[in-house]
Amino acid sequence: xxxxxxxxxxxxxxxYLRSLEEFEREGGGTVAxxxxxxxxxxxxxxxxxxxxxxxxxxxxxxxxQVDELRVSLQQILxxxxxxxxxxxxxxRIGLALFEYPAFKSRGxxxxxxxxxDPEKIGTTWGDLVISGPxxxxxxxxxxxxxxxxxAVPASAAQEMASRAVDVGIKGILNFAPIRLDVxxxxxxxxxNLVMELEALSFxxxxxxxxx
Amino acid sequence: xxxxxxxxxxxxxxxYLRSLEEFEREGGGTVAxxxxxxxxxxxxxxxxxxxxxxxxxxxxxxxxQVDELRVSLQQILxxxxxxxxxxxxxxRIGLALFEYPAFKSRGxxxxxxxxxDPEKIGTTWGDLVISGPxxxxxxxxxxxxxxxxxAVPASAAQEMASRAVDVGIKGILNFAPIRLDVxxxxxxxxxNLVMELEALSFxxxxxxxxx
Numbered sequence: 001x002x003x004x005x006x007x008x009x010x011x012x013x014x015x016y017l018r019s020l021e022e023f024e025r026e027g028g029g030t031v032a033x034x035x036x037x038x039x040x041x042x043x044x045x046x047x048x049x050x051x052x053x054x055x056x057x058x059x060x061x062x063x064x065q066v067d068e069l070r071v072s073l074q075q076i077l078x079x080x081x082x083x084x085x086x087x088x089x090x091x092r093i094g095l096a097l098f099e100y101p102a103f104k105s106r107g108x109x110x111x112x113x114x115x116x117d118p119e120k121i122g123t124t125w126g127d128l129v130i131s132g133p134x135x136x137x138x139x140x141x142x143x144x145x146x147x148x149x150x151a152v153p154a155s156a157a158q159e160m161a162s163r164a165v166d167v168g169i170k171g172i173l174n175f176a177p178i179r180l181d182v183x184x185x186x187x188x189x190x191x192n193l194v195m196e197l198e199a200l201s202f203x204x205x206x207x208x209x210x211x
Numbered sequence: 212x213x214x215x216x217x218x219x220x221x222x223x224x225x226x227y228l229r230s231l232e233e234f235e236r237e238g239g240g241t242v243a244x245x246x247x248x249x250x251x252x253x254x255x256x257x258x259x260x261x262x263x264x265x266x267x268x269x270x271x272x273x274x275x276q277v278d279e280l281r282v283s284l285q286q287i288l289x290x291x292x293x294x295x296x297x298x299x300x301x302x303r304i305g306l307a308l309f310e311y312p313a314f315k316s317r318g319x320x321x322x323x324x325x326x327x328d329p330e331k332i333g334t335t336w337g338d339l340v341i342s343g344p345x346x347x348x349x350x351x352x353x354x355x356x357x358x359x360x361x362a363v364p365a366s367a368a369q370e371m372a373s374r375a376v377d378v379g380i381k382g383i384l385n386f387a388p389i390r391l392d393v394x395x396x397x398x399x400x401x402x403n404l405v406m407e408l409e410a411l412s413f414x415x416x417x418x419x420x421x422x
Contacts, residue, residue: 007410013409014405014406014409015390017409018388039390041390075416076417077412078413078417079409079412092307092311093307095303095307096303096307102388102405103404103405103408106405106408106409108408170415171415172411173404177229179250179252187410187414189407189408189410189411191407192225193308193311193402194314194319195222196384196400196402197314197317197319197358198224198228198288198289198290199225200400201288201290201294202224202289203382203398204357204381204382204398205287206216206289207396
């Protein structure tokens with residue numbers, strides 16, 4: 001949560017950006033908050049409220065200029081630039097993420113990979129040589145890494161996160177199933193796949209009880 | 212959101228369950244809401260509030276019986292049983308998920324895999340033969356699949372989701388970067404990896420503006 005802006009608002013901003021990119025491919029022009037609402041599965045009032053956190057966009061009765069709002073949302077979300085990313089953990093999840101095409105196309109560029117397995121250290125993925133964990137303190141500053149994707153076992157996650165924070169990384173996408181203890185100035189986004197499935201089985205179980 | 216219970220509460224229930232499992236391995240007995248709060252990075256009052264949605268647990272001054280509360284949370288989250296899961300999409304993300312050890316150990320058992328690639332159809336992952344999308348309407352009911360992990364490209368996601376819903380699946384873990392349009396009775400959990408990174412770059416960018 002930043003500046004008191006709820007996480008759900010940030011998610012919707014991402015959806016609005018996707019929609020604006022689609023509108024632009026379809027010809028651009030202007031778009032009403034109602035149209036953004038339909039694609040974002042929300043209400044026009046919510047669209048206007050979400051955007052109002054960040055300034056005054058659009059004109060009453062005329063809607064938003066598609067290209068202008070797209071640029072503004074890119075700036076707000078911080079995706080009007082390249083982010084240099086290190087992948088810590090070159091296992092199966094790490095590989096799937098490394099090869100995920102949308103990361104690079106969205107400006108998240110993997111510039112370093114770390115793994116503790118001696119058989120992996122020194123081998124290459126694409127153009128990148130996999131480094132050992134001992135090299136973290138030199139590689140991260142040298143390559144000006146800002147974001148870390150943490151895809152190591154739970155037992156190694158806290159140490160790797162703390163060491164990466166100590167050498168200046170600014171944010172962590174955490175796939176390890178633990179809550180990381182890092183300074184509040186370093187945002188962490190947790191992707192816990194078991195908890196996602198538990199949220200599903202919770203919803204199904206509880207709705208069954210209501211019937 | 213089920214019965215008005217916020218998603219954040221469900222996440223914390225998952226964390227409490229993890230903590231209770233740890234306490235049990237460490238010997239069990241009783242645990243105070245303060246101890247659950249520390250491991251869940253929340254407050255004791257929040258722990259009590261979260262649990263109060265689901266009944267009366269623990270005794271004032273004595274705390275919670277670890278094993279009893281663990282069993283209750285498993286029932287609440289619907290993880291006191293096996294869930295039969297189909298993986299739709301046998302790409303890189305699909306493979307990483309299929310091999311993710313925590314899924315099976317938590318009771319989420321993959322019983323079917325689908326992919327549209329003719330070169331993959333008929334090949335095996337573990338004990339499972341990959342089926343073609345045409346087989347979805349027969350395989351899902353035959354194997355009593357309840358949950359779907361959807362890891363197909365955005366262009367195929369809605370069709371696959373709708374067809375799976377039509378043959379009775381109860382919930383979807385969606386990795387495709389679109390909002391699925393399915394009946395509200397079928398819960399969907401979205402895992403959008405680009406949006407997770409955007410939430411990070413948003414937080415970093417906005418906190419920079421505050422300084």
